[in-house]
Amino acid sequence: MTLCDEELSGVFADLASRFGWRCQALPEPGVVEVATGRRRADSEPIRLYLRMPDGDTILASDGGDTLTALGDVGFDRDDPLMDGLWQEALRTYRLDELDGRVFLQASVATAAHSLARLADGCLALDALRVVALPPRNRPLTLAAEVEQYLRNVYAEPGLVRKAPQLRLRGGVRVSPAIEVRTPARGQVYVQPGAASSPTQSYDHAYATFALVHQRSDVPITSRLVVLGGSAAAWNLNKLRALADVAFVGFWQDRVRLREFLDGETPDDPLMLPAGVQAALPS
Numbered sequence: 001m002t003l004c005d006e007e008l009s010g011v012f013a014d015l016a017s018r019f020g021w022r023c024q025a026l027p028e029p030g031v032v033e034v035a036t037g038r039r040r041a042d043s044e045p046i047r048l049y050l051r052m053p054d055g056d057t058i059l060a061s062d063g064g065d066t067l068t069a070l071g072d073v074g075f076d077r078d079d080p081l082m083d084g085l086w087q088e089a090l091r092t093y094r095l096d097e098l099d100g101r102v103f104l105q106a107s108v109a110t111a112a113h114s115l116a117r118l119a120d121g122c123l124a125l126d127a128l129r130v131v132a133l134p135p136r137n138r139p140l141t142l143a144a145e146v147e148q149y150l151r152n153v154y155a156e157p158g159l160v161r162k163a164p165q166l167r168l169r170g171g172v173r174v175s176p177a178i179e180v181r182t183p184a185r186g187q188v189y190v191q192p193g194a195a196s197s198p199t200q201s202y203d204h205a206y207a208t209f210a211l212v213h214q215r216s217d218v219p220i221t222s223r224l225v226v227l228g229g230s231a232a233a234w235n236l237n238k239l240r241a242l243a244d245v246a247f248v249g250f251w252q253d254r255v256r257l258r259e260f261l262d263g264e265t266p267d268d269p270l271m272l273p274a275g276v277q278a279a280l281p282s
Helices: 009-019 065-072 080-092 108-131 142-153 198-215 236-243 254-261
Strands: 022-025 032-039 045-054 057-061 096-098 101-107 160-162 178-182 186-193 223-227 247-250
Touching: 032 108, 045 065, 045 108, 057 108, 065 101, 065 108, 080 108, 080 198, 101 108, 142 160, 142 178, 142 186, 142 254, 186 198, 198 223, 198 236, 223 254, 236 247, 247 254
Parallel strands: 186 223, 223 247
Antiparallel strands: 022 032, 032 045, 045 057, 057 101, 096 101, 160 178, 178 186
16 A cells, blocks of 8 residues: 555545546655656657655655756756746745745645645756757856856866865755865855846845855955846946955956956955946945
């Protein structure tokens, strides 16, 4: 006997009669697979994976299938636009995501409705493939450009690492976009911010490095925000706020970025390009 036949039999009887869902046990004890009858744009079926952490609650996920399918067609979570659409879809369907798995937790009493919402949400997330171009046709994101540049400058294997995990005081974890080990500065954490989505880019960079600033001993000289576009495209007050928690440079001024990585420390953490003026903080 499995969850399909025992604790959740009533739930699946309802879903089977209304939508044709099917439930079957998996080799992993306590986990069942549910065929929802829905299909992604590539015709692959949408399946859910369920377990019951206690007698009154279900935990259901897509097993990471949605994000894997999107990645196969070029959907890039490092692109601020694509990640913003992903996060908005999760909010719309009241879903969460952890380690690439879309999931929800619900009571057994609301399980049928909640599972239908998860399946609908996975279908909506799959529709994000329309904004993804094949990698060969898609221009590099700013994060990819910065990473590529750093790998060219610091070519020795292992000096550049994508999405490092930083464990901060209080058990908080953050993941800046890039970690680079330079001869002059040692370990530097780099967070690019695209001008195409300035609000989201600012929020992400500030939230990441404000936590690092408050909850770690990583010095400000080991934190670098690299912003795309012109300096004039960015709100000066937000630039000043970023400069409280990291050094801030601009992708169009790679010479200054390289000088910083090579050990030069300007008096003002806001490293505006030559000819652009802004008052130093009082």
